[in-house]
Amino acid sequence: MSDQTLPQAPETSGKSLSPQTPPVGLTRRKLLGTAGATGLVVGAAGGAAGYAAAPEQATPLSSIGSGQEMFHVKHQPGITQGLQARGHLVAFDLAAGAGRKEAAALLRRWSETARRLMAGEAAKDDDTDVARDAGPSSLTVTFGFGHSFFARTGLEKQRPVSLDPLPDFSSDQLDLSRSNGDLWVQIGANDALVAFHALRAIQKDAGRAAKVRWQMNGFNRTPGATAHPMTARNLMGQIDGTRNPKPAEADFAKRIFVPESGADSGSGLGSNDPAWMANGSYAVVRRIRMLLDDWEQLSAHAQEQVIGRRKSDGAPLTGGTETAEMDLEKTDANGDLVVPINAHARITRPDQNGGAAMLRRPFSYHDGIDADGVPDAGLLFVCWQADPLRGFVTVQRKLDRGDALSKYIRHESSGLFAVPGGAAEGEYVGQRLLEG
Numbered sequence: 185m186s187d188q189t190l191p192q193a194p195e196t197s198g199k200s201l202s203p204q205t206p207p208v209g210l211t212r213r214k215l216l217g218t219a220g221a222t223g224l225v226v227g228a229a230g231g232a233a234g235y236a237a238a239p240e241q242a243t244p245l246s247s248i249g250s251g252q253e254m255f256h257v258k259h260q261p262g263i264t265q266g267l268q269a270r271g272h273l274v275a276f277d278l279a280a281g282a283g284r285k286e287a288a289a290l291l292r293r294w295s296e297t298a299r300r301l302m303a304g305e306a307a308k309d310d311d312t313d314v315a316r317d318a319g320p321s322s323l324t325v326t327f328g329f330g331h332s333f334f335a336r337t338g339l340e341k342q343r344p345v346s347l348d349p350l351p352d353f354s355s356d357q358l359d360l361s362r363s364n365g366d367l368w369v370q371i372g373a374n375d376a377l378v379a380f381h382a383l384r385a386i387q388k389d390a391g392r393a394a395k396v397r398w399q400m401n402g403f404n405r406t407p408g409a410t411a412h413p414m415t416a417r418n419l420m421g422q423i424d425g426t427r428n429p430k431p432a433e434a435d436f437a438k439r440i441f442v443p444e445s446g447a448d449s450g451s452g453l454g455s456n457d458p459a460w461m462a463n464g465s466y467a468v469v470r471r472i473r474m475l476l477d478d479w480e481q482l483s484a485h486a487q488e489q490v491i492g493r494r495k496s497d498g499a500p501l502t503g504g505t506e507t508a509e510m511d512l513e514k515t516d517a518n519g520d521l522v523v524p525i526n527a528h529a530r531i532t533r534p535d536q537n538g539g540a541a542m543l544r545r546p547f548s549y550h551d552g553i554d555a556d557g558v559p560d561a562g563l564l565f566v567c568w569q570a571d572p573l574r575g576f577v578t579v580q581r582k583l584d585r586g587d588a589l590s591k592y593i594r595h596e597s598s599g600l601f602a603v604p605g606g607a608a609e610g611e612y613v614g615q616r617l618l619e620g
């Protein structure tokens with residue numbers, strides 16, 4: 185089994201339990217409440233009377249349907265959870281005339297909707313029934329703020345320095361109409377209807393306060409499709425995600441999340457981050473098209489040289505299993521490096537980039553086939569870090585200078601969003617910013 189950070193299968197996420205009929209005398213509602221208090225989570229039935237889950241005493245939900253993530257948590261959901269089978273990314277711009285007050289009301293509505301849907305309940309108003317019969321299916325809804333949000337709401341003084349626009353990269357071919365945005369929402373679920381239902385509810389909640397700027401749809405392998413949980417494959421066929429930082433690593437939280445004590449709470453600790461970003465993270469979003477016709481011309485050997493890892497099992501070309509250490513110095517009989525100097529997996533390593541690290545949590549996408557027969561497919565690359573300048577920007581600058589993979593990909597849109605910490609019970613996401 186691979187040493188993956190973001191497991192595919194719900195049973196390995198550590199947050200999903202197979203649904204069971206509760207013992208006599210313990211209703212599903214009580215079971216949910218008890219489990220929630222101890223950090224364990226069961227199927228949605230308890231909080232979902234008559235909507236998403238089967239009524240009490242009826243057939244339990246499937247293991248996929250019963251997967252549930254908590255909304256009121258320290259870090260917003262959708263960052264460290266396993267990859268989900270379906271994803272929607274959507275950016276909004278505030279409507280003309282909408283400011284801080286309207287934005288606060290919107291985030292309050294969105295948070296309530298996210299909380300309800302993640303628990304397997306119906307949306308509060310005008311539910312569409314699209315997710316009826318299904319459990320929460322590991323739905324997560326994550327909210328972020330873009331650079332332009334702060335001027336629109338008169339909150340410039342609260343704008344984190346880390347939201348300064350990303351530098352231009354020479355290989356960028358960005359479509360600005362599908363980049364950036366005042367607000368960003370990431371939706372993920374292990375069921376396509378549950379994910380779509382959430383997208384529709386979020387859009388309807390926006391009402392007249394905000395308009396969709398761009399929207400993208402993605403997918404990953406369905407949990408349970410493989411014989412055992414594995415690191416995901418992307419549309420180039422590579423095992424992708426092997427070397428993601430692992431939550432069990434000592435420096436994981438420091439690399440991915442803005443520290444609670446380090447955020448500028450007047451403590452004089454000197455962080456660049458405003459207090460409202462405590463426990464938050466920065467998401468870099470890039471729609472990266474894969475030039476699959478060119479890529480698929482390469483032999484498997486040539487493809488492996490581009491990455492520096494075996495295609496079959498993701499192991500380094502220097503040998504061992506997927507998780508074996510890559511020997512960067514190893515040479516072949518001709519004296520050539522076994523892992524080429526411009527191999528993607530060599531030059532993205534933290535030890536080649538002053539320690540720069542990020543948590544990659546992408547979705548694949550396929551938006552049909554162009555008129556010339558070329559697939560519009562690739563990666564909705566989403567990466568998370570405490571400091572985008574030390575994470576994404578450092579690594580992308582390096583890739584821009586000479587990554588063997590760059591001939592086969594094209595960055596077509598881009599966004600950078602400040603994603604605050606999770607909302608406490610009774611609060612909404614971003615409340616400390618909007619009401620602070």
Ligand SMILES: C=CC1=C(C)c2cc3[nH]c(cc4nc(cc5[nH]c(cc1n2)c(C)c5CCC(=O)O)C(CCC(=O)O)=C4C)c(C)c3C=C
Nearest residue numbers: 422423424425426427472529532533534563576579580593
């Ligand atoms: C700027 C950051 C990165 C971009 C953009 C990026 C695009 C991209 N990557 C792959 C496929 C693979 N990437 C792999 C490793 C890897 N990639 C990045 C960063 C970016 N990738 C990092 C930080 C790492 C890990 C480096 C390390 O810690 O050793 C791998 C190898 C397996 C793995 O570790 O995940 C593959 C495969 C594609 C297809 C792509 C754009 C479409």
Ligand SMILES: [Fe+2]
Nearest residue numbers: 424528529532
């Ligand atoms: Fe990569």
